Amino acid sequence: MPREARSLSVIERLALWAYGWVMRALVPLLRRKLRRRGRAEPGYVAHIEQRLGHYPGIPASSGWLWVHAVSLGETRAAGLLLEALRARMPGLRVLLTHGTATGRAEGAKWLAPGDVQVWQPWDTPQAITRFLDHFQPALGVLMETEVWPHWVQACRARGVRLCLVNGRLSDKTLQRARRMAWLARPAYAGLHAVLAQTPADAQRFAQLGAAVHGVLGNLKFDVAPDPALMARGRRWRQAAGVRPVVMLASSRDGEEALWLQALRQVPWAQEVLWLLVPRHPQRFDAVAALLAQAGLTVFRRSAWADDAEPPSEAATASVWLGDSLGEMHAYYAMADVAWLGGSFLPLGGQNLIEAAACGCPVVMGPHTFNFADAAEQAIQIGAAFRVPDMAAAMPHTQRLLHDAAALAAARQACERLLQQGQGAAQRYAAFLLDAYRHGAEEGA
Numbered sequence: 001m002p003r004e005a006r007s008l009s010v011i012e013r014l015a016l017w018a019y020g021w022v023m024r025a026l027v028p029l030l031r032r033k034l035r036r037r038g039r040a041e042p043g044y045v046a047h048i049e050q051r052l053g054h055y056p057g058i059p060a061s062s063g064w065l066w067v068h069a070v071s072l073g074e075t076r077a078a079g080l081l082l083e084a085l086r087a088r089m090p091g092l093r094v095l096l097t098h099g100t101a102t103g104r105a106e107g108a109k110w111l112a113p114g115d116v117q118v119w120q121p122w123d124t125p126q127a128i129t130r131f132l133d134h135f136q137p138a139l140g141v142l143m144e145t146e147v148w149p150h151w152v153q154a155c156r157a158r159g160v161r162l163c164l165v166n167g168r169l170s171d172k173t174l175q176r177a178r179r180m181a182w183l184a185r186p187a188y189a190g191l192h193a194v195l196a197q198t199p200a201d202a203q204r205f206a207q208l209g210a211a212v213h214g215v216l217g218n219l220k221f222d223v224a225p226d227p228a229l230m231a232r233g234r235r236w237r238q239a240a241g242v243r244p245v246v247m248l249a250s251s252r253d254g255e256e257a258l259w260l261q262a263l264r265q266v267p268w269a270q271e272v273l274w275l276l277v278p279r280h281p282q283r284f285d286a287v288a289a290l291l292a293q294a295g296l297t298v299f300r301r302s303a304w305a306d307d308a309e310p311p312s313e314a315a316t317a318s319v320w321l322g323d324s325l326g327e328m329h330a331y332y333a334m335a336d337v338a339w340l341g342g343s344f345l346p347l348g349g350q351n352l353i354e355a356a357a358c359g360c361p362v363v364m365g366p367h368t369f370n371f372a373d374a375a376e377q378a379i380q381i382g383a384a385f386r387v388p389d390m391a392a393a394m395p396h397t398q399r400l401l402h403d404a405a406a407l408a409a410a411r412q413a414c415e416r417l418l419q420q421g422q423g424a425a426q427r428y429a430a431f432l433l434d435a436y437r438h439g440a441e442e443g444a
Contacts, residue, residue: 008186015182016149023124023150027052030122040282043101050119053130058116062136064095065436067143068120072102073351074143077166077219079110081141084429086112089436095135097121099146102281102325123148132158138439141165141432142191145173149183152190161192161439165428166219168197169204170348170369177208185209193435195428198373216428218374220353221421225329230358233333240334241315243273244401247335247360249328250279250350252342255390256287259339260294262390268398270318277322277331279341279350284323291319301327332358336407337397340364344390349375356383356417361400361410363393377420382413 008016031048038045049056065085069078075098086092096111097120098104107117116135121127128150140155140162147164155162177184188194189209196202197218205212237245248259256276263269278287284302291298299317301324304310314320322331332338338360343349348370352362362384368375378384385400387393400407 009182012182012186016153016186019149019183020125023122024126027122027124037101037282041101043104047119051122051127053121053127053134055118055134058118058134060134060136062138063440064093064116064135064137065432066095066097066135066137066140068097068141068146069103069107069143070099070120070146072100072106073220073354074146074166075103075106075110076223078141078143079106080219080222080425081165081428081432082110084425085433088429088433092436095137105325121151123150125150125154128154132160139163139432139436144168147184147187147191149187152187156190159442161435162190163432163435164191164194164205164210165432166197166216166424167194167205168201168370169208170372171204172348172369174204174207193431195431200373213431214427216431217424218353218421219424219428220351220374221418222423222425223354223357225333225358229327229329230333232327233330233358236310236330236334239310239314240273240320243271244337245273245275245335246397246401247275247277247322247331247338248341249277249331249335249338249355250341251276251287252279252345252347253283255341255344256290258344258390260290262394265391266394266398269394272401273317274319275322275331275335276319277328277341281323281325284321288321288323291321328354329358332360335360337400338362339390339393339397340368340384342370343367344393352378352384353418353421356414359411359414361385361407361414363387363397363400365389365393374421378413378417381417381420382410383417385410 034044034048067078069075082094094115096107096117098107099120111117121131132154137160140160142164144166145168152162185208188205191210193213194205194210195213196205196215199215202212202215276287278284288298288300296318298319298321299314300321332355338355340352340362341350344365346367349364349368352371353374355362356378362378364384364386366388375384379386385396387396
């Protein structure tokens with residue numbers, strides 16, 4: 001049976017009601033934001049009505065395994081989970097929802113015949129009600145962090161099990177949830193089950209009243225690099241010439257400016273081919289302009305076709321700008337060392353496991369709270385190195401590049417890190433299939 005619902009207090013009901021009114025009032029702003037984002041990423045203006053719970057052209061049906069993966073990283077992890085689920089239950093019908101265009105594009109790669117992919121419903125009672133009426137899922141799976149108050153309450157009211165999988169919760173998010181306890185606590189407590197990445201995550205979820213059913217590890221350790229992309233990156237490396245290649249991976253707004261400051265202070269850095277890959281596609285042009293204003297020769301990945309070789313002028317550029325989607329494995333294969341974006345400002349860091357999977361050692365700043373456990377594991381095993389800022393990252397990177405034995409040892413440590421963390425997909429799949437079968441039987 002689904003977890004027994006805890007009755008909401010009067011204050012919690014009022015908080016949910018007020019939140020619902022705010023979310024409804026924000027719908028015009030949501031439409032405006034999507035149209036603005038759509039100028040750079042056309043995917044955002046496609047099927048906007050789906051976000052409000054309208055699905056023209058998609059027949060209503062029931063019995064779906066609903067998997068929500070908001071963006072690119074969560075969708076890649078969801079893909080690994082789907083592989084494990086389908087191996088155990090061929091013919092499983094999957095409903096995929098996403099919040100970003102990059103997530104939706106990645107999710108399309110994992111669709112099987114009969115699957116459906118739509119935008120996530122906006123968190124209003126009306127949108128989620130229409131969504132549940134239309135698809136009637138047997139089980140809902142939320143990836144990593146995506147807990148929405150109305151989603152949880154609507155699923156509870158219908159007896160739909162809603163599970164948080166590969167769950168992670170930073171101290172920062174926990175403190176924010178505590179400040180909004182009247183809204184956040186019923187949402188976490190209303191989940192059927194939380195399956196956490198680490199014991200620390202599990203403890204934080206429990207503090208919010210969540211039903212933690214296990215610590216099953218991090219799905220991202222099961223990632224296998226795309227062989228074609230790895231080969232593409234190695235070809236790029238040859239085209240780049242003899243200079244070492246250092247990558248600023250998934251950089252966030254403000255980090256490129258910090259990198260430029262550090263670059264000017266270290267003459268040695270001019271001998272490196274720098275590969276900058278911004279985290280968000282809408283920033284590609286702004287980063288290119290920033291680099292050009294700094295007097296750097298910039299070569300953009302978008303300047304040549306996918307399967308073509310880089311033009312000859314690429315070998316003389318100061319910076320390669322990775323302004324493409326879906327090629328992170330190629331970028332990591334090209335790089336000798338990667339600096340972890342999001343870690344040099346208090347943004348929590350990006351996914352360093354992907355770099356390790358490609359055999360690329362990582363230098364990271366002090367802010368890795370989004371992946372705290374994985375970051376500490378990587379440091380302890382020698383696959384990653386923490387520095388206080390980008391100025392300190394420069395000499396540390398120089399030492400790695402000038403010491404072939406140290407660089408080789410760091411690459412070997414990347415392999416060991418992956419081996420230690422693998423196997424989570426099978427553990428999650430076993431739990432979810434049991435929950436799905438129970439949900440399908442109850443909905444029959």
